[in-house]
Amino acid sequence: MRKCELRDLGRVGYAEAFELQRGLVDRRKRGEIPDQLLILEHPHVVTLGRNGSLANVLASPEVMARAGIEFHQTDRGGDVTYHGPGQVIGYPIFDLREWKRDVVAYVRAIEQAIIGALEEFGIPARREQGATGVWTDRGKVAAIGVHISRWVTSHGLALNLTTDLSYFRYIVPCGLTKPVTSMRELGCQASRGEVVGALARGFGREFGFDEILTSTEKAL
Amino acid sequence: MTDVVMPQMGESIVEGTLTKWLKKPGERVERDELLFEISTDKVDTEIPSPVAGVLAQVLVEEGQTVAINTVVGRIDEGGVAVAATPAPEPEAVSEPVPAPAPVVVETPAPAEESAGPISPLVRRMARDHSIDLRLVRGTGMGGRITKQDVEAHLAKAPAPREAGAKVRIEPMSVMRQRIAEHMLASKRTSAHVTTFHRVDMTRVVRLRARVKEDFQARHGFALTYLPFIARAAAEALRAYPLLNASIDGANIVYHNQIDIGVAVALEGGYGLIVPVIRNADEKNVVGLQRAIVDLATRARTKQLKPDEVQGGTFSITNFGSFGSLFATPVINQPQVAILGVGAVEKIPVVIEDDAIAIRSVCILGLSFDHRLIDGALADLFCQKVKAILETWSEDVL
CATH class of the missing domain: 2.40.50.100 (RNA polymerase II/Efflux pump adaptor protein, barrel-sandwich hybrid domain)
Structure with missing residues (x-):
């Protein structure tokens, strides 16, 4: 029986969420807890992945600080991205040894979970060869960046629900000069709760969870 | 071990x-x-x-x-x-x-x-x-x-190195060898002449300044001057199709499609690739900018398909983005002309009534093959490009 605990945490600072993930990853590695799916939202923050290029951060640190945007270098895969209010962040802490030992399949499954969730709201979305993430006709609606240690995952996805897209002008998202969009821009009026529900169902399908327990607790 | x-x-x-x-x-x-x-x-x-x-x-x-x-x-x-x-x-x-x-x-x-x-x-x-x-x-x-x-x-070390040697020998990359062959072959083939025209970009600069934030937010990439130049060049190529032609022995080959190659400098200035925007005359500024950004990105990440760098009918090279004022570009064979774009900068210019005004100016350098194109035609082409840019009136990109 595959079990997952979904923690819907509301707004959490980037550094705090990072520490939270670290703690849960350690406990997951020791087998003390089942798979975790953290759902949250960050205040304005620009993060740069391990393989990212600072050239893709268009604004100077002073400009970003003035605009109230934090900046973090972090250990997920991928290039630069922006997180902020109106985004649904999903951080799965999964032990892939209990699913498939395949990092590409993992990323593809996350994409599929998001595509399935969008389908529930009538938004046609797809993958694009060579550009990880979830794409619509009007641009990229969800970004993915993952870190794996001993087959336990951290970091994850950012789905734009009502994100103020003008914040993306500070960066070249993922080093790709392609447009970014949101569910709201695509004409979807769904509430955050409805989207989180659809995402949970998407993850359940793709990762074969028999049970997803939802809570709002940060720690056990 | x-x-x-x-x-x-x-x-x-x-x-x-x-x-x-x-x-x-x-x-x-x-x-x-x-x-x-x-x-x-x-x-x-x-x-x-x-x-x-x-x-x-x-x-x-x-x-x-x-x-x-x-x-x-x-x-x-x-x-x-x-x-x-x-x-x-x-x-x-x-x-x-x-x-x-x-x-x-x-x-x-x-x-x-x-x-x-x-x-x-x-x-x-x-x-x-x-x-x-x-x-x-x-x-x-x-x-x-x-x-x-x-x-x-x-x-x-490909060659045994003497201690204290004054040189270091390194084989050229394949790309470098190809560029070297192309450049020399072009100089051997065409009778290169370059003509310069000064263009008042003030209208375009103002339009860009007005819309660039909205453009970036809406499309997710920045608006540069290059798509305006490409738009004007495509229009001028329609008017003067000989610049969109090539030479085959004693024949002139007129191309019915306007496929503009845009030179892309690779990381650190090591290498050059010229991906092609197909049917450039059928695209608006947004479409041209999107094509330029897409091709440049994929050129730098080595994801271009072979047919995307072949078959151009005219080329544009934007050395202005590296601060150059004007230069004499080498024609991309078998084409017969290439437009070089200098930096856009504000300078004092004498306008009507002998007044001095500050204008955003850019110098265009057109290298053409004098075997096929005479100076007068090349300058008519440049005047057309200049006129389109100086009287830019479309608010719609």
């Missing part, structure tokens, strides 16, 4: 990039302790060490991409850490390190030799290949030079 390989992190994965060594050569690592990090697509993965020992050799440097199962490093299970790390646990040295075989010194050792004892094999290899061992980096225990180090040194 245990080989550490690039692991296969999934069925469809054929290669990975080693992004970071978490241990230095000579440092001790425990079994299952994290040893290095790799990256595939959007996933960063930490890889633990398969055995306990000392990281003896690093064969793949940070940033290199290698096929799966490539040996990235070697761990000496009986090794003693030499780097400034906490003292190894006593049991780690229970297996004695084999003492180096007695060395019969046949040639006087170089005075500065400090890499520790040198094995007879390494000494013989060095003599056979006239290698100065002081130039070889030892990665063996205690910085000792191993057979592999000598082989690596030989592979690195």
